[in-house]
Amino acid sequence: xxxxxxxxxxxxxxxxxxxxxxxxxxxxxxxxxxxxxxxxxxxxxxxxxxxxxxxxxxxxxxxxxxxxxxxxxxxxxxxxxxxxxxxxxxxxxxxxxxxxxxxxxxxxxxxxxxxxxxxxxxxxxx
Amino acid sequence: xxxxxxxxxxxxxxxxxxxxxxxxxxxxxxxxxxxxxxxxxxxxxxxxxxxxxxxxxxxxxxxxxxxxxxxxxxxxxxxxxxxxxxxxxxxxxxxxxxxxxxxxxxxxxxxxxxxxxxxxxxxxxxxxxxxxxxxxxxxxxxxxxxxxxxxxxxxxxxxxxxxxxxxxxxxxxxxxxxxxxxxxxxxxxxxxxxxxxxxxxxxxxxxxxxxxxxxxxxxxxxxxxxxxxxxxxxxxxxxxxxxxxxxxxxxxxxxxxxxxxxxxxxxxxxxxxxxxxxxxxxxxxxxxxxxxxxxxxxxxxxxx
Numbered sequence: 256x257x258x259x260x261x262x263x264x265x266x267x268x269x270x271x272x273x274x275x276x277x278x279x280x281x282x283x284x285x286x287x288x289x290x291x292x293x294x295x296x297x298x299x300x301x302x303x304x305x306x307x308x309x310x311x312x313x314x315x316x317x318x319x320x321x322x323x324x325x326x327x328x329x330x331x332x333x334x335x336x337x338x339x340x341x342x343x344x345x346x347x348x349x350x351x352x353x354x355x356x357x358x359x360x361x362x363x364x365x366x367x368x369x370x371x372x373x374x375x376x377x378x379x380x381x
Numbered sequence: 382x383x384x385x386x387x388x389x390x391x392x393x394x395x396x397x398x399x400x401x402x403x404x405x406x407x408x409x410x411x412x413x414x415x416x417x418x419x420x421x422x423x424x425x426x427x428x429x430x431x432x433x434x435x436x437x438x439x440x441x442x443x444x445x446x447x448x449x450x451x452x453x454x455x456x457x458x459x460x461x462x463x464x465x466x467x468x469x470x471x472x473x474x475x476x477x478x479x480x481x482x483x484x485x486x487x488x489x490x491x492x493x494x495x496x497x498x499x500x501x502x503x504x505x506x507x508x509x510x511x512x513x514x515x516x517x518x519x520x521x522x523x524x525x526x527x528x529x530x531x532x533x534x535x536x537x538x539x540x541x542x543x544x545x546x547x548x549x550x551x552x553x554x555x556x557x558x559x560x561x562x563x564x565x566x567x568x569x570x571x572x573x574x575x576x577x578x579x580x581x582x583x584x585x586x587x588x589x590x591x592x593x594x595x596x597x598x599x600x601x602x603x604x605x606x607x608x609x610x611x612x613x614x615x616x617x618x619x620x621x622x623x624x625x626x627x628x629x630x631x632x633x634x635x636x637x638x639x640x641x642x643x644x645x646x647x648x649x650x651x652x653x654x655x656x657x658x659x660x661x662x663x664x665x666x667x668x669x670x671x672x673x674x675x676x677x678x679x680x681x682x683x684x685x
Contacts (some may be wrong), residue, residue: 272472288678288682290618290635290679290682291635291639291640291683291685292616292639293616293635293636293639294395294638295440295638295639295640295684295685296639296684296685298679298682298683312396313395313396314391315440315638316439317440317441318639320438331639335486341551343548353551
């Protein structure tokens with residue numbers, strides 16, 4: 256599964272399949288500047304520094320203009336990474352509001368990394 | 382001359398299937414018509430054909446419809462709007478399904494208003510003959526009616542004058558920079574009758590929608606609506622809380638495209654001769670969110 260790395264703090268978030276960037280941040284215990292959470296208000300934009308993502312809903316032209324569709328602007332509530340991505344937040348950093356979720360996400364990320372690093376072979380039960 | 386009420390709010394949605402699920406199954410509106418990329422709804426205690434129109438493609442406001450009491454009001458409003466310097470066009474019966482002849486203009490705040498006198502009457506869900514108090518099988522929140530809207534404008538004072546001159550609205554409450562006579566108007570709550578507000582205008586970019594609101598009866602219904610929003614994963618902006626301004630009880634929340642909705646209960650009776658309430662920016666937090674007493678950052682920045 257893709258991960259989201261937050262620049263410059265280096266925090267790495269593990270995403271579930273088809274999960275948006277914003278949803279991943281919240282599921283890992285973090286909070287960020289959000290408005291409608293439904294792609295309409297444009298408040299939760301971040302900048303994508305590396306990696307690829309796509310949008311899981313049509314995005315209105317009033318929310319993302321033509322330039323913003325190619326310049327790395329990432330509407331976090333609707334952006335689903337297709338590779339590992341690194342994002343830079345705008346204006347403020349994420350705030351950790353639930354440390355227990357962060358621990359759970361960290362374990363999930365380490366498990367996924369270990370699985371990816373394991374030599375290919377017959378699947379075994381964890 | 383009388384504008385009776387906001388007859389319809391016509392908004393854009395990015396995904397019609399999700400929007401229909403929200404407005405029908407969570408809000409409890411009744412679908413009355415659909416054609417092309419538009420779906421039409423009414424609430425249970427409304428009698429005209431529709432009060433909410435969803436149009437697929439984009440987000441934000443397409444237009445508001447205002448229903449007047451007499452057909453002669455259309456001529457009068459056309460005259461007044463033209464005198465104010467606004468270009469008015471005639472709209473024909475059927476341009477909006479089940480809506481009669483009317484006029485259309487763009488306000489100084491770049492919002493499109495339509496004014497009409499006739500709409501096909503479907504009737505409320507309880508009828509008129511020995512009606513019951515409410516329909517037994519309401520869905521979700523089961524809102525009875527569209528109530529009001531808040532829009533943003535670069536010059537709310539100009540919109541206050543416009544709505545006064547053209548619609549014969551009057552302000553019930555205002556936010557001003559000070560109590561001085563030359564103070565700037567930051568926001569204004571305006572109505573034509575006893576409803577505490579039919580349209581409010583807040584300083585901000587032109588042509589934007591802050592929210593449109595559905596009516597509820599009381600605190601208990603507002604609290605139950607918020608419970609249903611949690612059940613249906615509807616993002617809540619704030620509430621349940623009270624507005625200091627209007628005294629209404631409220632939840633702000635978002636539809637699946639990010640348009641802000643509100644459920645609104647209470648609010649005191651407005652009268653033209655009641656002295657207007659004035660709020661100053663030092664108390665704006667309490668004016669908008671009476672319990673938290675501070676604005677959230679979304680209040681002025683999250684618009685569609």
